[in-house]
Amino acid sequence: MSALREAQRRAAARGTQPGVRARRATGGGSRRSRRRRWSGPGADDRDPQPLGRLASRIAADRGWAGKLTNGKVFGEWARLVGPDVAEHAEPVSLQDGELTVRARSTAWATQLRLLQPQLIAKIAAGVGHGVVKRIKIQGPTSPSWRHGPRHVPGRGPRDTYG
Helix, strand or coil, X not given: CHHHHHHHHHHHHHCCCCCCCCCCCCCCCCHHHHCCCCCCCCCCCCCCCCXXXXXXXXXXXXXXXXXXXXXXXXXXXXXXXXXXXXXXXXXXXXXXXXXXXXXXXXXXXXXXXXXHHHHHHHHHHHHCCCXXXXXXXXXXXXXXXXXXXXCCCCCHHHHHCC
């Protein structure tokens, strides 16, 4: 019994209760600081976020916003310019604000050249201003006889037709 009373006396001197382990000096701290804090009823960064918001945040952080906007012009071409124009013309490239569009016929190429200001306004309304500043319209191309990086001057294979 005297051992028990001796342990109680030592514990009282340290400020702890007998039978309860004392915390180590390292890693101690109040129990409240290690306790997990909940966000409560208000909005918090740890709450689930909509996927679109997270994707746009990642795109902005990594500098992909411009490329995604350019891709939106190609992906939503029919909605931006209308079904009639989309049926007869397709976007080819978009570089430095210049959109290259290839028409299926020379008549549609001429029509698109006349509609160019309206097309730029429609695209700006759908994707944002400044994405497309001008449109370069190409007509249909004839087949090329040139293949490979080297070329021999002259008529080429067409001179054997007779």
